Amino acid sequence: MIIDWTTIDTVLLDMDGTLLDRHFDDHFWMEHVPKTWGMKHRVPVDEAKEYLYSLFRSQEQTLNWTDLDYWSDRLGLDIPLLKLEVEHLIAVHPGVTEFLAFLRLHGKKSWLVTNAHGKTLNLKMKKTRLGPSFDGIISAHDLGLPKEDLRFWGRLHEKIPFDPARTLLGEDSETNLGTAAAYGIRHLIYVSRFSSVIPPTPSERYRSIHYFTELLPA
Numbered sequence: 549m550i551i552d553w554t555t556i557d558t559v560l561l562d563m564d565g566t567l568l569d570r571h572f573d574d575h576f577w578m579e580h581v582p583k584t585w586g587m588k589h590r591v592p593v594d595e596a597k598e599y600l601y602s603l604f605r606s607q608e609q610t611l612n613w614t615d616l617d618y619w620s621d622r623l624g625l626d627i628p629l630l631k632l633e634v635e636h637l638i639a640v641h642p643g644v645t646e647f648l649a650f651l652r653l654h655g656k657k658s659w660l661v662t663n664a665h666g667k668t669l670n671l672k673m674k675k676t677r678l679g680p681s682f683d684g685i686i687s688a689h690d691l692g693l694p695k696e697d698l699r700f701w702g703r704l705h706e707k708i709p710f711d712p713a714r715t716l717l718g719e720d721s722e723t724n725l726g727t728a729a730a731y732g733i734r735h736l737i738y739v740s741r742f743s744s745v746i747p748p749t750p751s752e753r754y755r756s757i758h759y760f761t762e763l764l765p766a
């Protein structure tokens with residue numbers, strides 16, 4: 549894919565699914581939490597899944613969705629502790645380290661911009677050591693709005709400098725690319741291979757990649 553890097557000076561990157569394998573998050577919420585919750589309440593795992601999946605859906609597109617304290621309270625489980633049990637599944641997607649090194653070498657500002665909760669961020673940065681690669685890390689929980697909210701990007705702009713017309717956003721959420729587009733962020737890239745275990749489907753609305761190395765000059 550041809551990207552004219554002279555027209556871009558800031559790169560905003562989502563974390564889960566975009567830089568890191570979403571298999572960790574999918575497995576954690578869809579399998580590990582229901583199994584643990586089911587054991588605690590002596591409920592078969594299928595019933596636990598049915599109950600918990602609808603509970604999760606009820607908080608979609610809100611900050612509660614990624615708020616570990618909210619889910620610890622709501623489910624009566626120590627969610628951060630449970631994450632440690634499957635932390636071996638936390639993995640950086642292929643090509644990410646190379647891409648971040650390219651950005652640094654060419655003087656592009658790079659920001660990690662995530663809906664993830666501070667406790668998730670800490671665990672993942674500790675495990676992957678990606679933190680120092682960025683000019684900064686912004687959690688939606690610090691801005692009080694998720695990226696799905698149209699007002700998010702304006703609020704981000706109050707916090708960090710970027711020219712929307714000269715900014716590239718990488719995301720595995722078409723919804724979030726949509727709110728960013730509405731704000732005027734120009735270069736929008738959809739990561740279709742967000743999980744190592746789910747076959748990728750390209751977006752019909754946005755330029756799609758499997759790996760960030762596809763954006764590097766040949």
Ligand SMILES: [Mg+2]
Pocket residue numbers: 562563564565566719720721
């Ligand atoms: Mg994501």
